[in-house]
Amino acid sequence: MLQLNYIRENTADVLKRLAIKNFKDAETIISSVLQLDVKRRAIQQSTDAVKAEANIIAKQIGMLMKEGKKEEAENLKLKTGQLKQSEKEFDEELATIEKEIHDILVQVPNTPHLSVPAGKTPEDNITILEHGTIPTLYEGNTPHWDLTTKYNLIDFELGVKIAGAGFPVYKGKGARLQRALINFFLDRATAQGYLEVQPPIVVNEESGYGTGQLPDKEGQMYFIGEDKLYLIPTAEVPITNLYRDVIVKEIDLPIKNCGYTPCFRREAGSYGKDVRGLNRLHQFDKVEIVQIAPPEKSYQILEEMRDYVAGLLKELELPFRILKLCGGDMSFGSALTYDLEVYSAAQSRWLEVSSVSNFETFQTNRLKCRYKDGTGKTQLAHSLNGSALALPRIVAALLENNQSPKGIVIPKVLVPYCGFEIID
RNA sequence: GGAGAAAUGGCAGAGUGGUCGAUUGCGGCAGUCUUGAAAACUGUUGUACCGUAAGGUACCUGGGGUUCGAAUCCCUAUUUCUCCGCCA
The missing domain is CATH 3.30.930.10 (Bira Bifunctional Protein; Domain 2)
Known part of the structure; x- marks a missing residue:
């Protein structure tokens, strides 16, 4: 399986090499992977942000409980419901897109060495x-x-x-x-x-x-x-x-x-x-x-x-x-x-x-x-x-x-x- | 196949709900000392992803669940160990 980072940073080279292998629709497939990758990174950023917030609140609740401030802790708990929901949604979205990327990548053959002769048979x-x-x-x-x-x-x-x-x-x-x-x-x-x-x-x-x-x-x-x-x-x-x-x-x-x-x-x-x-x-x-x-x-x-x-x-x-x-x-x-x-x-x-x-x-x-x-x-x-x-x-x-x-x-x-x- | 126990970082081994990515030891790396080495001492030491960076997120066998919060509780799968059975 090719590395996504490599494809991202050497797109032209990858396409050139895949052509040697007569890989059909290389451009379409590679560009769709790259698009999905952009999307994936955006989703991960959102996911991470939500999780970071939830982690902070959880820690605050922990502190409050220690200090015996139960009421304040309970109030904070109320805030977490929404976060949990979007955390779940983002997680699912991320998993879906990662699977999509993976499923495409496993179908892409290795990039041949540039010295490999073109040819079909x-x-x-x-x-x-x-x-x-x-x-x-x-x-x-x-x-x-x-x-x-x-x-x-x-x-x-x-x-x-x-x-x-x-x-x-x-x-x-x-x-x-x-x-x-x-x-x-x-x-x-x-x-x-x-x-x-x-x-x-x-x-x-x-x-x-x-x-x-x-x-x-x-x-x-x-x-x-x-x-x-x-x-x-x-x-x-x-x-x-x-x-x-x-x-x-x-x-x-x-x-x-x-x-x-x-x-x-x-x-x-x-x-x-x-x-x-x-x-x-x-x-x-x-x-x-x-x-x-x-x-x-x-x-x-x-x-x-x-x-x-x-x-x-x-x-x-x-x-x-x-x-x-x-x-x-x-x-x-x-x-x-x-x-x-x-x-x-x-x-x-x-x-x-x-x-x-x-x-x-x-x-x-x-x-x-x-x-x-x-x-x-x-x-x-x-x-x-x-x-x-x-x-x-x-x-x-x-x-x-x-x-x-x-x-x-x-x-x-x-x-x-x-x-x-x-x-x- | 039956019964029981267990699975934590390179290894050994703590940790049973809240600053735990995780005490400590060994190993590794860097340094001090030394002519050099050893010993001793000091520091450092996982992986992946996101981010220009600061930093963030995830991972304590895999998967699912409970909870504001899980290495820690529950379910499940797998693997390992012990005993019994079978057997090259």
């Missing part, structure tokens, strides 16, 4: 780096969904029986590969200075709100109605919410956390080749990295995070590219996002395996995640996160790219984690 994203060579596969290569069956790594049908489509059962070397990747990712992240955390994989409503999944995207999360808990769509939610209602010392920034969790997504509305095999699942595993950063360093940190993830892909020897997302393809809360995509050779397509974003104060404003700066002033920190990495598509690319007539070759870096060099 993924075609408008900018490729900033391509790395590795796309492998030439041998005659008779197959997509991963055939390989997983051939080598008995994943049983999709069994998952359907147990839970439903999109809940695969990993078996044998398939299961071991999962575990290997998780450990590899966590080891690399901790070596990079990220503190590993193991958060709950369900969150309450407040947490969903804090990182922006609620109120908008609740249809994308599994909900346990009896206990009012949401299954997390990403570890970003519980980990970032660790810092909800927290004021940290500047010296403790940046805070770097990583964590492995399963992720659950309802993926309502997905279909076709996008959901085939491992391409899109309802449950998948991911290691997430999260940073709480001082504003002046957040963009440098974003690049570090992006490059760190790229480093993982290099170690895994996967061909990949990095995209800088255009305004139209960025998520609601992000100010700048890099997507990392690996090339899945048998499918002949790029698969998104990581999304690294700077949210600036968009999340921390909701979270009330702040720090004291050098001058002792309290201000909002920036929050950033990225996948490092999501497993299924990595597995898909590994299987497809590394297939050979003899079997699937495990990248060197994973061999110690897997305990085998080839899947055959």
Whole structure:
């Protein structure tokens, strides 16, 4: 959520940036918020004035009672009736207008960084780096969904029986590969200075709100109605919410956390080749990295995070590219996002395996995640996160790219984690 | 799940209707002393909103109520602790 004060003081800038995100009716919405804000401040002044008067009278009555001047006290009490009435009215008016403002603000997306390219569709994203060579596969290569069956790594049908489509059962070397990747990712992240955390994989409503999944995207999360808990769509939610209602010392920034969790997504509305095999699942595993950063360093940190993830892909020897997302393809809360995509050779397509974003104060404003700066002033920190990495598509690319007539070759870096060099 | 107790500032812990935004201790910050540090001493130390400012308003787990006035009384929700039950 954008800060009202910021909108008020930088209206032109906000509008300019919202245009990059193709946010419709930005001018109308922003100006209505600003009008409501003027009204709100006027009402608050009236409210405060009435309350101040009432407080004074209450104190006077207290004094009179102490001095035993009951009659005078009774007279003063008579005066308070009118005040109480208008106090109540003002309070209600204020609450109403604050809710109105809030309801509008939650619908306004984050303002993109000025370097974000304009554009509406993924075609408008900018490729900033391509790395590795796309492998030439041998005659008779197959997509991963055939390989997983051939080598008995994943049983999709069994998952359907147990839970439903999109809940695969990993078996044998398939299961071991999962575990290997998780450990590899966590080891690399901790070596990079990220503190590993193991958060709950369900969150309450407040947490969903804090990182922006609620109120908008609740249809994308599994909900346990009896206990009012949401299954997390990403570890970003519980980990970032660790810092909800927290004021940290500047010296403790940046805070770097990583964590492995399963992720659950309802993926309502997905279909076709996008959901085939491992391409899109309802449950998948991911290691997430999260940073709480001082504003002046957040963009440098974003690049570090992006490059760190790229480093993982290099170690895994996967061909990949990095995209800088255009305004139209960025998520609601992000100010700048890099997507990392690996090339899945048998499918002949790029698969998104990581999304690294700077949210600036968009999340921390909701979270009330702040720090004291050098001058002792309290201000909002920036929050950033990225996948490092999501497993299924990595597995898909590994299987497809590394297939050979003899079997699937495990990248060197994973061999110690897997305990085998080839899947055959 | 049953019975009981509790929830106060970064922490500990006072405060049961009227100058209480809240005693005190610890911690933090600044200073004095010291070659430096420690100790001791002195001062300072919550958040948000409104206001150019002076200042004002709100917040003692959340919500509602009683009252001229609520940290304090009542209702309610949540959470925590103790005991019992169940259980990885």
